[in-house]
Amino acid sequence: MDDDDRMLRWEHRTELPLALASLLFLASYAVHVLGQGLSDFWHALCLAVTGATWALFIADYLVRWRISGQRLSFVHRHLLDTMVVLLPLLRPLRVVKTYDAVQRRRGQPRLPLPLRVMAYASLSSLLLGFSGALAVLQQERGAPDATIKTFGDSVWWAAATLSTVGYGDVAPVTPLGRTIAVFMMACGLALLGAVTGSFSSWLLQVFARPEETEGPRSGDRSGGP
Known part of the structure; x- marks a missing residue:
């Protein structure tokens, strides 16, 4: 099995969990910012969730970088994924990428x-x-x-x-x-x-x-x- 097949299999397995992680990040961050009257426990929990989703995206990025075998060229060939790891604001855009992938998997887009x-x-x-x-x-x-x-x-x-x-x-x-x-x-x-x-x-x-x-x-x- 070549690197492209391994990459496709990995992306198919992780696209839905990563999309859900993006929504979870956005929800926990919104609660942390807007829930000023919440207790310290809930704020700490929200920060833990955002940190866990960040770690999940970093792990996915490193795995795909290792599978691709492209070394430094992987960074600019997967620019959106690189920016998602570096800039938390872009993590919800994984939802758009997942929706596009699902539409293509079902056949010709409507x-x-x-x-x-x-x-x-x-x-x-x-x-x-x-x-x-x-x-x-x-x-x-x-x-x-x-x-x-x-x-x-x-x-x-x-x-x-x-x-x-x-x-x-x-x-x-x-x-x-x-x-x-x-x-x-x-x-x-x-x-x-x-x-x-x-x-x-x-x-x-x-x-x-x-x-x-x-x-x-x-x-x-x-x-x-």
């Missing part, structure tokens, strides 16, 4: 490619926006002169940032909060570009005339008899 890109980009935006809102709220609510003090403020800020609107009425003031903001801006530009390009491609496919998409026929060539 939606055409442009609509799938728009659907996945929208789901990624929701997951990133929620995770970013939690992370910024955790950093900002106790800072002096902070404008992001409630979860509603952080959700409003995340929506304005990911959509590249940037009203500026609320903004992070801490160094880590601003670092998260830069990351969210970059993700917003990438996702917006993917959605816009896919939507334009889909419109062209819908409204294009048959003769424009099929090309010239053999009997229609200029200069023919």
Whole structure:
């Protein structure tokens, strides 16, 4: 059995557990940030769960790196997985990857490619926006002169940032909060570009005339008899 077969078998076995771990991470992190009135036991439990999911992703990454035999090239060939290990905000995106894998395993996807890109980009935006809102709220609510003090403020800020609107009425003031903001801006530009390009491609496919998409026929060539 070659390395590719071993990698596929490992990914098929772990994609669902890792997706559930991503959701568990997001839930425990949300409880830790939003549950200010909870006891120290529950906060410690939430931190233990987030640490366990991080260890699980690191173990999966190391196993797949060992199976692939690609050494350092594995890092840039599996960029999303590398970023998921390094940046906790991206762990919920494993859910999008798992959903795509399940759809492909069942056969031909129901939606055409442009609509799938728009659907996945929208789901990624929701997951990133929620995770970013939690992370910024955790950093900002106790800072002096902070404008992001409630979860509603952080959700409003995340929506304005990911959509590249940037009203500026609320903004992070801490160094880590601003670092998260830069990351969210970059993700917003990438996702917006993917959605816009896919939507334009889909419109062209819908409204294009048959003769424009099929090309010239053999009997229609200029200069023919």
